[in-house]
Amino acid sequence: MRVQVVIVGAGPAGLLLGQLLLEEGISNVVLERQTAEHVLGRIRAGIIETGTVDLLNAAGMGERMRQESLIHDGIEIAFANARHRVSFRELVGRSVVVYGQTEITRDLMAGREAAGGNTVYCAEGVKLHGIDGSQPRVTYRHQNVEHSIDCDFIAGCDGYHGVSRTSIPHSALACYERTYPFGWLGIMVDEPPVSDELIYVSHDRGFALCSMRSRTRSRLYLQCSLEDRAADWPDERFYEELARRLDPAAAARLRPGKSLEKSIAPLRSFVAEPMRHGRLFLVGDAAHIVPPTGAKGLNLAASDVHYLWRGLTAHYRQNSDTALEDYSRRALARVWKAERFSWWMTSLLHRFPESSGFDRRIQEAELDYVLSSKAALASLAENYVGLPL
Numbered sequence: 082m083r084v085q086v087v088i089v090g091a092g093p094a095g096l097l098l099g100q101l102l103l104e105e106g107i108s109n110v111v112l113e114r115q116t117a118e119h120v121l122g123r124i125r126a127g128i129i130e131t132g133t134v135d136l137l138n139a140a141g142m143g144e145r146m147r148q149e150s151l152i153h154d155g156i157e158i159a160f161a162n163a164r165h166r167v168s169f170r171e172l173v174g175r176s177v178v179v180y181g182q183t184e185i186t187r188d189l190m191a192g193r194e195a196a197g198g199n200t201v202y203c204a205e206g207v208k209l210h211g212i213d214g215s216q217p218r219v220t221y222r223h224q225n226v227e228h229s230i231d232c233d234f235i236a237g238c239d240g241y242h243g244v245s246r247t248s249i250p251h252s253a254l255a256c257y258e259r260t261y262p263f264g265w266l267g268i269m270v271d272e273p274p275v276s277d278e279l280i281y282v283s284h285d286r287g288f289a290l291c292s293m294r295s296r297t298r299s300r301l302y303l304q305c306s307l308e309d310r311a312a313d314w315p316d317e318r319f320y321e322e323l324a325r326r327l328d329p330a331a332a333a334r335l336r337p338g339k340s341l342e343k344s345i346a347p348l349r350s351f352v353a354e355p356m357r358h359g360r361l362f363l364v365g366d367a368a369h370i371v372p373p374t375g376a377k378g379l380n381l382a383a384s385d386v387h388y389l390w391r392g393l394t395a396h397y398r399q400n401s402d403t404a405l406e407d408y409s410r411r412a413l414a415r416v417w418k419a420e421r422f423s424w425w426m427t428s429l430l431h432r433f434p435e436s437s438g439f440d441r442r443i444q445e446a447e448l449d450y451v452l453s454s455k456a457a458l459a460s461l462a463e464n465y466v467g468l469p470l
């Protein structure tokens with residue numbers, strides 16, 4: 082079998098790239114290790130930038146999103162028992178969109194099926210061959226049968242634990258990493274959100290976030306210890322702790338419901354450079370991870386896809402490799418700015434176990450400054466809604 086592009090991973094990056102390439106008539110196959118149900122069962126991102134919305138529209142995926150998404154013109158930051166509104170619309174004239182990663186993935190899967198795109202789920206033992214040469218090849222096993230696909234390019238969209246990044250020789254890759262001494266415990270619940278917009282909470286007991294997926298479904302997070310297990314947190318304990326961290330008005334609006342999902346995610350910052358090795362391009366979480374505080378992970382995956390889609394289109398349509406040659410540089414320039422913003426939001430709002438009295442006072446002073454300075458608020462807003470491509 083031969084295709085122009087093999088895409089490893091059917092997360093949002095892989096499926097979106099596949100759809101955009103199909104629209105351009107560029108043949109591709111998506112190889113996914115898990116089942117489609119498993120991919121849809123992972124509960125992750127909730128906030129998307131308008132640049133990501135534009136890209137989903139370009140892929141013909143905008144219809145349900147237009148009907149079901151919520152537009153948010155700002156966020157609230159709760160600190161010292163008071164809530165402060167950060168109005169993106171007033172500060173930078175933009176907004177963000179609430180539409181879950183699960184819904185985006187569902188739309189992309191349906192769109193790919195409708196377009197006759199080839200996706201192989203349960204593809205085991207994916208291996209990349211000849212990425213240094215001009216004739217790369219990907220092998221895998223499906224239902225105990227070995228398969229081999231020849232291609233021009235490979236898009237490694239297989240996330241942080243995928244096979245693509247580790248196929249690049251160690252000496253050709255520089256990795257930068259920071260781990261954080263806490264995690265996020267998240268629950269999904271069919272109860273209305275406590276507020277019309279997201280509330281990010283900085284509290285002595287730790288960070289909290291009240292997010293949502295719709296007007297009837299809440300997504301709630303608590304900063305927790307890395308030693309904690311989801312089973313240590315029955316729903317009652319979760320709500321009790323969240324109520325303690327919220328201001329009284331928000332706590333009074335909390336409607337404890339039975340959690341539909343509960344999980345703990347560790348927080349990490351990670352970047353692998355460069356994002357290209359020979360015929361292999363790394364895209365999304367395969368190349369970089371951000372802590373979720375700035376809501377940037379999926380949006381960065383989408384901007385990588387944008388650059389690669391443009392590069393591959395120019396290669397096949399205009400016989401020009403300028404954009405492909407520039408892929409890693411352009412993607413990384415945006416990635417590092419989002420890494421900085423996510424690290425900064427995380428540092429500003431979380432309680433660090435090892436921090437001294439001095440560190441804590443500096444953190445309080447910075448929060449006080451940011452919330453009272455129009456310049457600082459505009460910088461927060463500009464980064465949160467998404468820097469230009």
Ligand code: RFL
Nearest residue numbers: 090092093094114125126127239240365366377378379380
């Ligand atoms: P994914 O989604 O991890 O998809 C990779 C796919 O590759 C498959 N795979 C393989 N397939 C074949 N062979 C192999 N050897 C393979 N190894 C892996 C995997 O099964 C999977 O299907 O990466 P992608 O597509 O780059 O997308 C990235 C996003 O999923 C991620 O950045 C976001 O979810 C991060 N994130 C958020 N991002 C936002 O932009 N806004 C948010 O509000 C937001 N909230 C979040 C988040 C991530 C979270 N967690 C759990 C880490 C909230 C949380 C709690």
Ligand code: PHB
Nearest residue numbers: 127292300373374375376
């Ligand atoms: C979410 O709704 O899952 C969410 C929202 C904002 C974040 C992180 C996660 O910063």
